[in-house]
Amino acid sequence: MAVSKATDLGKALCIITGASKGFGRSLAKEISGLLQPESVLVLVARSGNKLSELQTELDSLVAGKHLVIRCVIADLGLREGVEQVMKSVRELTAVDIDHLLLFNNAASLGDVSRYAQSFENMEEVDSYLSFNVSSALCLTAGVLNAFPRRQGLRRFVVNISSLCAVKPFPSWVLYCTGKAARDMMFRVLAEEDPDLRVLSYAPGPLDTDMQLQARSSSADSNLRQIFTVLHSEGQLLTCEQSISKLLKVLLEDEFSSGAHIDYYDL
Ligand SMILES: NC(=O)c1ccc[n+]([C@@H]2O[C@H](COP(=O)([O-])OP(=O)(O)OC[C@H]3O[C@@H](n4cnc5c(N)ncnc54)[C@H](OP(=O)(O)O)[C@@H]3O)[C@@H](O)[C@H]2O)c1
8 A cells, every 4th residue: 555655545456345335435435535456355245236326426536447246145143145246356367456355244134122141042143153153264365365355455354343243232132242253263363464454444333224224223222222322413424424434544555464443443
């Protein structure tokens, strides 16, 4: 990043999971303006229709810029889904890039209508962790193996984290556990490979479908109240607000690899 500091993200392969809506969708739109021509944007989610709509929007947003946009319809809760994304990524290894950007953004809140002591069913917990933890590790490993360290290639791995990675929220045992595990996973990755630029970014409370679930389904009435007030008083962040801070951090490229940075830290 040193050469192109603070202006763009180079000629990149940029992979965004959970790109069909919410933060991931807005990120795809914002980041497309920061990629140099001939860059490749890989958009992953289960909803093919929404990805196609986004592709059409991006095509007109960056018209003439020659961005290659690939949509991968995949369920990251399944091994086949992760393999499907890997297959698409491996097909791109011949593309000439100077930046690799992987945004592990896809996530789910899980069942927040119950407390920790109701989770007796291992399959339910495993299924949650498969999507929210295992898929992020396996996809990251696969992408990094497909694009190993080489001179002239700057590799960024971003984990979209949460305050819940560091603070327990009652009735959110799955989500808090998953986010804490992911943060540690990416800290280990940063420790193991100093060549990588690894960031866990907590985007703040966003006005997305996930927030709707948080304020309507959380078993904890205090949490429901907090999120309801944030929503009714217009204090939720727009995805664009949060993304501008994330992109500033990436462009400045001065964070300590493996760090957890919150929107409100900046
Ligand atoms: N919203 C907040 O207030 C908030 C706060 C802190 C952190 N975050 C984090 O920010 C990130 C984005 O959240 P958001 O609010 O944008 O969530 P969202 O609106 O619920 O969007 C989630 C995205 O993940 C995808 N997804 C869900 N299940 C999937 C699966 N099994 N396989 C593949 N993709 C899947 C969804 O697409 P499909 O349904 O099409 O698959 C969608 O594109 C998440 O990591 C979240 O934990 C959010």
